[in-house]
Amino acid sequence: MEDDRRLLVQMEDQRREVDLLRLQDGQRRDEAARRVENDRRYAQELLEAEEGKQRSEEWCNRKDGPLTREELETRRQYAQVEDKQNDESTCCQRGRTVRRRGKNSGASDTLRCQLVSMPSSHLPILYLLVAWVHCLPGNNHSANSTLHHDYCVLGAGPAGLQMGYFLSKSQRDYIILERNSGPGSFFNIYPRHRKLISINKIYTGRRNREFNLRHDWNSLLSDRPDLLLQRISTQMYPEADALPRYLSLYARELGLKVQYGVDIGRVSASNLRAPGGRSYTLIDQKGTEYSCRVLLVSTGLWVPQQVHFVGxxxxxxxxxxxxxxxxxxxxxxxxxxxxxxxxxxxxxxxxxxxxxxxxxxxxxxxxxxxxxxxxxxxxxxxxxxxxxxxxxxxxxxxxxxxxxxxxxxxxxxxxxxxxxxxxxxxxxxxxxxxxxxxxxxxxxxxxxxxxxxxxxxxxxxxxxxxxxxxxxxxxxxxxxxxxxxxxxxxxxxxxxxxxxxCLGFRFNFSIFDSSARPSPSAEARGRLPRVTAWYEGQGTPGLFVLGTAAHSRDYRSSAGGFIHGFRYTVRAVHRVLEQRYHGIAWPSILLSTNQLSSWLLRRVNEASGPYQMFGVLGDIVLLRDSHCEYLEEFPLQALPKLTTLTGHQVTEQGLLVLVMEYGLNHTDTLGLGRSQTEWTQGWRSRFLHPVLYFYSMLPSERDMRHRPAGWPLPRPKAIHHIIEDFLTKWDAPISHIQPLRRFLEHCLQTDLRAFYAESCFRFSLTNRRLPPFCYQGYLRKQGLIGNSQLWQHAREAGLMPASHNSWTAPENTPLPNRMNHPRASMASGINLDP
The missing domain is CATH 3.50.50 (FAD/NAD(P)-binding domain)
Known part of the structure; x- marks a missing residue:
């Protein structure tokens, strides 16, 4: 009996469990059905809300007279909001707010809404309220708000994107404003017959990236070696449509901050005499204001040039x-x-x-x-x-x-x-x-x-x-x-x-008011704005002109109006901005004096900036006691402002300037005798070749203004022309390297030859002072320049005795001025002032 009773109890428990499972299963099915119904209702509400939003926007944009009775009735149905704390409702009629105030409504001109626990059935009304508030004057954020950035870049062409890359890499607060729907919109129309004339040479026989940029006239600079135009086109002269596609790829892969559809119609300046400098305000087609400390104009030339005459x-x-x-x-x-x-x-x-x-x-x-x-x-x-x-x-x-x-x-x-x-x-x-x-x-x-x-x-x-x-x-x-x-x-x-x-294009001056308008340049008959040697507008501090529009500095003399030229001038402008506004000095490389010759040869054989911007951008070598600082691609006509623009000082040892130049008489480019091959005739070179200028002190602005005609720089204390080369490879031991070394030895007054260890050992026994090569490489057993930090590190590592508790810079090794001897062998192109 006991067993039967126990069995019945177990059966009853099992039956109850089955009933419970059935009940739970039914509840789950009901819950699932309710969820499906709720989702369907929610989707329907969203659809109705979207329709209501569109209807509201249409009402707000109406300007052709009063609304119809049907529209007013529909609006009232959507405008009823059951809110006990605020029974204020609004409607938008012909751009004005009509409000009915209840007992809790204030005198504010803006719509005040308190969002409380709102059921999903009120979502359409919420969407309408948001749309109406967006339409109301004074509540339109895009019409009255001011967006501030440190840097505003006007135009998303090649120059604007190039500056955007440098600002992004430096983590600056910037925005690029473009009026069209994509970058490089100029090339969607021009050239009209859809063929570029800029070189896209893919195969150069070299793997050096910097060298290959000499023959890539379309790509922009970046830290991505594959982000080149050749990803879009492999033609020597690409189709015009390839350039906007490349610029879109460039902006997308680098994550540049570009805002499209912003048509700036007015640019003005404020705080003209403020100690901190002026600021610029830009207003677009919607009335949105953008303010910035620095305005970078890269709109290019797109206004057709016209000449007025009879007919x-x-x-x-x-x-x-x-x-x-x-x-x-x-x-x-x-x-x-x-x-x-x-x-x-x-x-x-x-x-x-x-x-x-x-x-x-x-x-x-x-x-x-x-x-x-x-x-x-x-x-x-x-x-x-x-x-x-x-x-x-x-x-x-x-x-x-x-x-x-x-x-x-x-x-x-x-x-x-x-x-x-x-x-x-x-x-x-x-x-x-x-x-x-x-x-x-x-x-x-x-x-x-x-x-x-x-x-x-x-x-x-x-x-x-x-x-x-x-x-x-x-x-x-x-x-x-x-x-x-x-x-x-x-x-x-x-x-x-x-x-x-077919007279070309001109800069659009019309968007600038009198407080911010750059003055037209005398170059190109006023088609371009007038800028300083560091591409800042004349009379408009803080406004810099980039790209083709800044071509007035080198009009008809270099490549500053084209991508393969202004990608380097944009980088120079960015370095000026970093020094002026952030205290970051112009990038430099510290070299020992015996490394200088090799570094100069590397630059003349590889660098693309001075190669393309010949006579405009050059390398600066600041001479120190036993070493030098090397600055790349500095605007040559800004040389008197070197210290201010770069943050580097010029010492009494002077400086060297490396420039790429054509000869003065180079028009007969296909005639007989058009080139020179003898290194002693380097000063007669007509084709592109390196030129070194030596100054014992920084030239003044007066020196720059009165420089000889056709010269990029004032007359130096000494000058050296490296002979032109058919292959543009300046690496010949006798024609290129040896004359360069002799010129540097004269300027630095030191011996720059390299010696074997045996020779250095003999010098150490017979001379009190050794050549820099022996001092650095033989006695010091290092290729680094001695300094206090290196000395301290050697002491802490146990490499130096503790008794040596100080470091003193070595003196220069004097070099007899043997080059002034009448029988001395002179390097090509050296001119010595008395």
């Missing part, structure tokens, strides 16, 4: 002219300008237009003659013809990987209806064909052979030949206004179907 409104611009060659079929075209954009346009239409004429103030300047990359870039016709004659070379279509913009020169010189002419654009007039009787002179107005109505005939003449007064600069004159007493052999007397302006 200038009849001219098409490079920025709007059609790029389809078929639209120029059998038309006579006149192009104003002879730069790369003009020849690019001429090259595009040459096969369809009946004639192409180019007209400008100056004759055409070829880059391979002037060594200025902004002049006409071309692929040499003899080389082109030689390649075409080689049947092993297979070509499809045109030359996709070559910068060929010079065919119009061939057709001009070979007399095939095209040509170039010179004259002042301000003195010309373009008039419509047709006289007082309404009849046109010359050809008919129809495009010949196209079957389409032409644009009408346009005639070019001189404004002084017009009988009609031209003070109002109108184009309402015709050929009937042209005086009959004119030269009937005028080169451009034929009528034209189109006149296209």
């Amino acid at each position: 200038s409104d009849l001219v098409e611009g490079y920025e709007t002219a059609p790029v389809d060659p078929e639209q120029y079929r059998n038309q006579a075209v006149l192009i104003l300008g002879k730069g790369n954009s003009a020849f690019e346009t001429a090259q595009n239409i040459l096969g369809r237009a009946s004639s192409v004429h180019l007209y400008s103030r100056n004759p055409v300047r070829l880059a391979w003659q002037t060594h200025y990359v902004g002049d006409l870039r071309m692929f040499s016709p003899p080389v082109q013809m030689a390649v075409l004659r080689d049947r092993r070379v297979k070509m499809s279509g045109s030359w996709p990987d070559m910068a060929v913009n010079n065919e119009v020169l061939d057709t001009y010189q070979l007399k095939s209806l095209d040509g170039l002419a010179e004259g002042s654009l301000e003195e010309i007039a373009i008039v419509k064909g047709g006289g007082a009787d309404g009849k046109r002179r010359g050809r008919t107005g129809k495009g010949r052979g196209t079957g389409k109505e032409g644009r009408g005939q346009l005639y070019l003449t001189l404004a002084e030949l017009l009988d009609t007064p031209t003070g109002n600069k109108t184009s309402d004159v015709t050929t009937a206004s042209i005086s009959s007493h004119h030269n009937d052999n005028f080169p451009l007397r034929q009528p034209y179907d189109r006149v296209i302006r």
